[in-house]
Amino acid sequence: MSVPGSPRLERFARLRHRMADLGVDVLLLSLGADLPWLTGYEAMPLERLTMAVVPADDEATLVVPLLEASRVEEDPAAFSLRAWSEHEDPFAIVSSLVGARSRLAISDRAWAAVVLRLQSALPGATWKASSVVTSELRARKDAAEIEALAAASHAADVVAGQLLRGEIPLVGRTEHEVSADISRRLIDAGHQRVNFAIVGSGPNGASPHHEPGARRIEAGESVVCDFGGTLHGYCSDITRTVWTGTPSSIEAEVYEVVRVAQQSAVEAAALGVSCEEVDRAARSVIADAGFGEYFIHRTGHGIGIEEHEDPYIIEGNTNLLEAGHAFSVEPGVYLPGRFGVRIEDIVVADGGGPRALNQADHSLVVVGS
Ligand code: ZN
Ligand code: ZN
Ligand code: ZN
DSSP states (O other): OOOOOOOHHHHHHHHHHHHHHHHEEEEEEESSSSHHHHSOOOOSOOOOOEEEEEESSEEEEEEEEEGGGGGGOOTTEEEEEEOTTTTSOOHHHHHHHHHEEEEEEEEESSSSHHHHHHHHHTTTTTEEEEEHHHHHHHBBOOHHHHHHHHHHHHHHHHHHHHHHTTTTOOOOOOHHHHHHHHHHHHHHOOOEEEEEEEEEEEGGSSSTOOOOOOOBBOOEEEEEEEEEEEEEEEEEEEEEEEESSSSOOOHHEEEHHHHHHHHHHHOOOTTTHHHHHHHHHHHHHHHHTGGGOOSSOEEEESSSSSSEEEESTTTTTOOBOTTBEEEEEEEEEEEEEEEEEOOOOEEOTTTTTEEESOSOOEEEEEEEE
């Protein structure tokens, strides 16, 4: 049961307000994160159509295949349920719910096949991507969402702590084996799903999204571990770089530069500061140390139901941080053919100052020598 003022009804109210501002008559939500954000229900990627029809001026309806209907947690104050059976045409149902309304927005992740069917059923309509409506709403997390992100970050911290204490064997194992080990630990720590577990050892660490492979980790090299999962619908994402033996002086120097860059960007992330200024806070430290050309990606990305969403912490994004913005701060330096270093935490912009959700240590750690 929902009561007026419940987080879900508040989301519907904010959404309809924004639809009115943007001149969107109906929002059509299918695959992707907008649907669970709004209704609590996530559509399975099936050929059978699932679609929430949300008119700005009328009640919302969740159209689902009959066999999926039992998975919907009904919330009659927020939306009604229309289960369609195998002999019905769900596109006709959606079209009749849209009616004469013509300015439509549809999930960014809706299948092209679905969009094309609807476009022929609704020939007079104009179309936008739903993210135009939803992304800045979703970027500002409410208290329950921040709590969920904190719980996910804490679970990732548990595994990061095991890594930093040398409890995850590295030397002599393949990257793939370590990645599988980290994945099991993410589940043990409370995640329902593992989203990725990147392990880049030695020269492989210089590729930020390295696919863990058959390379055996040796003593005396750096290992970049970047991993995250989903816990109660919200994502974690953390990176720590450790050494399997005493680092060389250049390795220790790069680590210290990245550590200071990461800390500077977290400290810069106050309310009212632009996303690009946060990026610059990290980038200037790395550039001043002479490694600017080796920091080859943005400083961070928003995080929530999706691992990557608004706001993006990158030069050119002049949007200002607002209370509830949640994002990664993850500068790195990658020396091709040699090694890489990245340190990543999730941070929430808050009236009391930037709040790092990850607490795992940032010091250079030598493990399992
Ligand atoms: Zn990434
Ligand atoms: Zn990451
Ligand atoms: Zn990240």
